[in-house]
Amino acid sequence: MTNDKIYSQERSISSAYIDSGLKLGIAQAVLMVQDNLTECFNMMNCDGIYYRELGFFWVFTKSKFKFFKRPHWRETIEASTFTVQNSGLRTNVNSIFKDKNGETLLVANQEACVLDIEKHRPVPLSKVPYPQDGFPEKVFTEDFEKFDVPDQDYEEVYEQVIRSSNIDMSHHLNNIEYIKFALNVFSEEYLLNYEVRELEVHYTGESKEGQTLKILRSDKAEGTYIKIKESDRSVFEMKIRF
Numbered sequence: 001m002t003n004d005k006i007y008s009q010e011r012s013i014s015s016a017y018i019d020s021g022l023k024l025g026i027a028q029a030v031l032m033v034q035d036n037l038t039e040c041f042n043m044m045n046c047d048g049i050y051y052r053e054l055g056f057f058w059v060f061t062k063s064k065f066k067f068f069k070r071p072h073w074r075e076t077i078e079a080s081t082f083t084v085q086n087s088g089l090r091t092n093v094n095s096i097f098k099d100k101n102g103e104t105l106l107v108a109n110q111e112a113c114v115l116d117i118e119k120h121r122p123v124p125l126s127k128v129p130y131p132q133d134g135f136p137e138k139v140f141t142e143d144f145e146k147f148d149v150p151d152q153d154y155e156e157v158y159e160q161v162i163r164s165s166n167i168d169m170s171h172h173l174n175n176i177e178y179i180k181f182a183l184n185v186f187s188e189e190y191l192l193n194y195e196v197r198e199l200e201v202h203y204t205g206e207s208k209e210g211q212t213l214k215i216l217r218s219d220k221a222e223g224t225y226i227k228i229k230e231s232d233r234s235v236f237e238m239k240i241r242f
Contacts, residue, residue: 003136007040008080013071021192023070026199026240027179030065032079033095033108034176040081040093046130048169055117056128060175061090062111062144064200069105071097077105083131084138089113089122091130096139109140145200147237149225154216157185162211173207178236182226185217194242198223205235 017032019025024032041047041058048058071077078098085092090113097105114123114130126132160181168174179201183191207213207230218225223241227234 003082005044005131005134006080006082006136007036007043008078009036009039010076011036011079013073013075013077015073018073019191020188022073024072026191026196027176027183029067029070029106030063030179030199030201031176032097033063033065033081033106033110036079036081036095037093037110044083044129044131046128051114051128052117054128056114056123057117057170058112059115060110060112060203062200062202063108064110064140064142064144064198065106065108066140066142066198067106067196069099069103070195071099071105076100082136084109084135084140086125086130086132086135088124088126091125094136094139107140109138109142109144111144144202145239147202147225147239149218149220149227153218153220154225154227155218157215157217160184160213160215162207162209162213164209167209171208173235175201175203178203178228179238181213181215181228182236182238182240185215185224185226196240196242198239198241200239202237203235204237205230205233207235 013024017024017028038047081095084094093110095108116123162173166173166177211230214229216227223239226238228236
């Protein structure tokens with residue numbers, strides 16, 4: 001893909017990104033999309049490090065992924081990431097992964113906003129260095145869903161204490177760790193035998209080192225819903241379809 005607002009690079013599927021089936025893992029795929037996004041933002045002088053110097057920080061609120069084929073260990077792919085919308089307070093960023101033959105492997109859409117470090121209030125994107133127009137065409141056109149599963153339909157699967165290795169640069173639980181915790185409701189055998197098709201995650205709160213999380217699950221015809229709660233607060237919700 002060629003456009004001065006598109007960040008593209010070749011990425012190798014290394015051993016750090018695979019699951020036990022030697023394919024790009026589900027959580028690892030989200031991590032690779034996140035890596036590509038941060039490098040895209042660095043190219044546009046709007047990444048988390050630069051914004052913190054200005055007194056702001058990024059918050060990612062929702063992400064949605066469609067998987068067509070997961071690449072195997074040692075494959076090389078082309079990963080492209082680009083902003084597709086700036087609505088004033090929120091932005092949407094698309095990513096697309098392709099194999100060496102140009103076949104689409106996955107597409108993703110991520111929603112984010114910028115907050116003031118001191119006030120924790122939303123900052124208009126016009127007040128920070130960020131693209132305002134001239135966006136590339138979207139590769140992900142589906143809207144985010146609203147998860148309407150009643151609390152009584154969830155069953156607790158396990159509890160997880162947040163440890164120091166789970167913490168990110170904001171001193172909160174890393175977004176990828178939420179996904180790993182959620183995927184633990186499935187056995188390794190299940191994840192090997194069923195191929196993921198869609199994944200949507202909503203980051204609904206913050207959690208910190210030492211807190212205990214409850215991971216809950218609800219199976220519906222349209223997919224499996226996972227909710228993570230800290231005490232009575234929902235901090236993460238996910239829907240996955242195989």
